[in-house]
Structure formats: C-alpha cells, structure tokens
Amino acid sequence: MAENKRDYYEVLGISKNADDAAIKKAYRVLAKKYHPDANPGDKNAEKMFKEASEAYAVLSDPEKRRQYDQFGHAAFEGGAGGSGGFGGFDFSSFEGADIFGDIFGDLFGGGRRHSGPSNGPIQGANVRTSVRLTFEEAIFGCEKEISINYKEECSTCHGSGAKPGTTPETCTKCNGKGKVMYTQQSFFGTVQNVQTCSACGGSGKVIKDKCSACRGSGYVIKKKTFKVKIPAGIDNGLSVRMAGGGEPGVNGGPRGDLLVSAVVSDHPIFKRQDINIFSTVPVSFTKAALGGKINIKTVDGEVEYEVKPGTQTDTKIRLKGKGVPSLRSSSLRGDHYVTLVVQVPTMMTPAQKEALRAYDEAMNAFTKNDEKTRKKGFFSK
Template identity: 70%
Template sequence: MAENKRDYYEVLGVPKDADDAALKKAYRALAKKYHPDTNQGNADAEAKFKEASEAYAVLSDPEKRRQYDQFGHAAFENGAGGAGGFGGFDFSGADMGDIFGDIFGDLFGGGRSRGRAGNEPMRGANLRTSIRITFEEALFGCEREIELTTKDECKDCHGTGAKPGTKPETCPKCNGKGQVVYTQQSMFGMVRNVQTCPECGGTGKIIKEKCPTCRGTGNTSSKKRIAVSIPAGIDNGQSVRIRGKGELGVNGGERGDLLVEVVVSNHPIFKRQDTSIYSTVPISFAQAALGGEIKIKTVDGEVLYNVSPGTQTDTKIRLKGKGVPYLRNKNVRGDHYVTLVVKVPEKLTKEQKEALQKFQETMGEAGEANPAEEKHKKKGFFK
C-alpha cells in the first residue's frame, strides 16, 4: 500500500530540490552499503537496497519524478507507472547502467573507463628521501649531495623491454587497448565493466623475447649522486623538490620528481619558531643591579648589549634582524629574542659573604644569622 511506503526523498536522504548528481551520489552510497552480494543472508539490507533502488528509479526519471511530486506514491498504483519492477513500475526510464558500472566496479574490483586508455603516456611517480642538516645550515642554506638508486631507460632495448632486434607485439586479449570489457548479469540487466588487461598489464603490448639486460622491464637501476641545494630559512620537515629525478614515466611519459625532506638537528642554545630565534642568557647579580655591557651569542656571532641598572630576572630583549631569513627572501630576517636570567651564586667566599652582609645592612635589612650555622657553633661549658 502507498501509505506504508517512505517518502522517496527521505529514503535517499536528499532534499526535494536535489539535482541528478546529488540523487546519483546518494543512491550509489546506499546501493554499495546494502547490496545483497555484500550482505548475504541479511533480509533487512536486501529490503533497504530494493527500497533505495525503487526511489532512485522514480526520481532519476524526469517524468516519473514530476508525477511523484504531484501525486506521491499514488501515481504508481494499479500499474500507473508500468508493469514489473518494484511497486508496479519498471526501470526503463532510469539511467542505471552508469551508476551500476561504478557500484559493481567498486564491489568486485572492476571499474568503468574514466578517460584515457592504459597504454597512453603517464608521468612517473615521485621519489622521497630525507637529509639531516645542522641548525645553522637550515638558517643560511647549504649544498649537499645524496646517493640514491634510480632507474633509467635500458640502453640496449631503449625502454621497450624486448630483445634487441625484436619488438613488442600487440596484445591479442585487448587488441592493444590495454583494457578489457566484462559483462555481468545483475537484477537490472547486463552490467558492463572495463578493467585493465591482465595479460599486458595495461600496456597493450606483449613481449615474447625479453631483453637480457633489463629482463623485460625496459629499465636498469644504478646508484647516483644527486646535488641538493638547501635554501636559506628552510624549516624542519619541509621538502626540497628536484624536478625530473623521480621514477621513469610509462609509455614515454615524463619522469617524476625527487622530494628531499629536511631534518634539522636541535641546537644546544637556540630555539626556533618560524622566523624567530629564542635563547636564554644568564647575568650576575652585580650586572643586574649595576648594569653594564654583556656578550650575547647569536647565529651571526657574539654581540655586545648594555644591561640597564636594576634589570630583573626574566627580562626579555629583542635583537632586530638576528633571526631566521625568510624562505622566499633571504635578505629579510626575523628577530632574536633573549631572556635575561639573574644567576644567584651557589657558593660564596668569606669576603663575598662579608660584602653582601654590608650591602644588606646599607639596605636596612636585618642581618640575621643562618640557623644552620648557629646549630653547628660550639658552645662553652658555662654557656
């Protein structure tokens, strides 16, 4: 009965103004989820698959969708929509071939042709490697060499893979197309799937006599030293791209690229954040109180800085232009931020203690004896 059926838009989970692409996408997801071949013995999944198929068959047909929008499920009662199918209508008006080709291709390892044939030129894959550099090398750039095993076109067969004096033959299974077509019977009719040819691997060619040098692969491997130019300002984890140093292309396609990931070693003094450098510099109590000139280490060497009298611990200063060069313009640099920390001496000589006690007295502070020292003083018999 029509009153027991769910709304077709609700079944597919789409709004009433959904276009054809949205309908197909929604149905494709439901069909893959509830298809009987992936839910064998699950009656509930089979029912949902049929429900979704019925909804899509109606809404994907402009005329049936118009009737449904006007009359609802009643438009297809008593055979109004045609005999057969689900709920008294057929699927003759629905474009099921394309969507089922996608669905069955995903479920069974096939797939429809999406454009170019498998024997057309294809760009080679990118290669990846890594290189470790120092903190300073990352800041100012450097030149390095890496050793890498790469593949090159076989000089004897010129990349064909066939023995010199022979040549590859057209694959008899796919007739040189690199793809084969399979048809599959489904509940909606014959489904057509296009797959890579298993005989030639998509090349469209069969090699009967393989080249003894490359053993039919069309390429040979060798170790090479490749120069890598590390730009100033590069950060840890970033990569340098060297074009044309990746894997060989297929069927005459261009080579891929080599991506060199940069690993930057930690520095014992400096820390980096983007284009800024951070460090901590200890100063004595006297330098903090009286002020004076101190030396600060930077990536450019030591610089002199005048500490103001009365400087407190954790005072932060900024050295402009002493940071990291910008990656896109090495002539522009960030800043170096320094935290001044007042260092308290752990051990004092007798003279230093007396000097500090006099300073304490001049500051009007009570000079109380250290309880630990009082405890260890020797006392006389009468005391």
C-alpha cells in the same frame, strides 16, 4: 500487477521532466543508501534497492522511458511490447553499469570504471629521500649533494624491454587495450567490471623475448648524484621538490619528481619556533645589579647588549631581525628572543663572603633609614 507498483518518478524522487543528470544523481543516492552490502540482512533495504534499480533501468533508457511515459508499467508487462517486468531488463546494456562501478568504488574502496584508455601516458612516481642539515644550514640555506638509486632508460633496448631485434607484441588477453572487462551475475542483473589487464599490467603490450640487460623492465638502476639547493629558512620535515628526478613515466609519460626532506639537527643553544629563535643567556649577579655590557650569541655572531641596572632573572629582550628568514618572503626575517637568567654564585672565597655580608648589612641599614625617613615625613604632615 501494475497497480501494485510505485511510479518510477516517485521512486527516484524526481519530476517527470527531469533530465538524465538528475535521474542518475537521484539513483546514485538511493543505490548507495539501500545497497544490500551496506545493509546486510535488511530485506526492506534490498527491496528498496531493487525498486530504485528498476526505475533507473527504465528512466535512463530513452526508448523505455518513452514507452513508460505513454503506457506506464503496462509497457513492460506484455501489453505493449514489454519484456516481462524487472526481471526482463538486460542490465548489461544500460548505463547503470557505469554508476554501479561508482557506487562500489565509494562503498568498498574499489576502482571506478573509466571511459578513457588505461594505457595512455602516465607520470612516474615521486621518489623521496632526506638530507641532514645543521641548524645554521637550515637558517641560511646551502647546497647539498645527495645520491640515490636512479632509474635510467636501458641503453641496450632503448626502454622497450625487448631483446634487440625484437619488439613487444600486442597483448592477446586485452587486445592491446590495457584493460579487461569482466561480467558477473548478481541479484539485480548482469554487472560489468573493468580491471587493469594482469597479463600486460595495463600497457597493452607483452614482451616475449626480454632484454638481458634490463630483464624486460626497460630501465637500469644507477647510482646518481644530485645537487640540491636548500632554501634559507627551511624547517624540519619540509621538502625540496626537484622536477624530473623521480621514477620514469609509463607509456611515454613524464618522470616523477624527487622530494628531498630536510632533517635539521638540534642546536645546543638556540631553539626555533616558526621564524623566531629563542635562547637563554646567563647574567652575573653583579652585572644584573649594577648594569653593564654583555655579549649575546646569535646565528649572525655575537652582539653587544647593555644590561639595565636592577635587571631581574627571566627578563626577556628582543633582538629584532636576528631570527629565521621567511620562506614566503626573502625580505622578511623573524626575531631572536633572549631570556636573561641571573646567576647566583655557588662557590665564594672568605673575602667574597665577607664583602657580601657587608653589602647585606649596608642594604639593611639603608632600608631601615629609608623607613624612618618616610615615617618621620608622614607624622610631620
């Protein structure tokens, strides 16, 4: 049947001098593409997957590859010490088990097989909390106190979790390795899968007599207060990281971090956009027409501004350097943009109304005289 088989190098799409990395990479691509779970009911995909797996089983093994290079497919059909073709290969003994774990992890979200120990030092998880800030506190920075439920080492068992006078024992299920290897049969042979030991949770140790103070966890929960320095310019949703303020590490690993998220309250006057501040300031009709000084509120206090005569509503002015300090550079600060809105009086006394009518008549007379003057000058030319 050898003449019906495709060349293994052709199957994987590699040259005959390909190294181990190239062989593995080629097989990984094909295995992911034709895996039956990714192509349910596709017989051709199943066939291609088996063909690629057979080629990889041979070419990834130095001895089998040497035999194949010398005798071809006949090397595994009984003519030269074969073992019965594809069905005779022992998949539990070749390196494809590692790549299978990678493929399954990519396709179905499962964990990969790691060659390193799973019970080594692991950093603890981060803890998240939030702190409410006023608009001004976020602009200029401040120091806040926060309280969280903090895990501390149990003083009774000193973190071992075992009753005083006893010690944790080596887990018999994983023999202290923290991981268990499962073997299962599939259509392409025997597959090995490594999982965290359920008996010890990956620590490699089990506690027979638990500490009564911490119930075997090795830690106790205490309310702890931290002082958090909030940097000037922090914005809503950004976090301050406090190293070592999180969950305890596992197997001697370092603690995680405490992440304090800023919740900034709205301001009744100011609106923020990045490092700039925006606000609206009312200007009286008289002040807009005649000009004059007005006071504008900023985060630094009130500043005096000279309104130009004839200022129109929605006029925008810029107060340089009155915005938000930059988190990237303490020497950089944004601007404050102010929109001037001319206010029209809604309630007036009879005398004010009469004065306004007189103003209107005077403006109309001025406009008519101006037009006559311009026309006279035009025709005189």
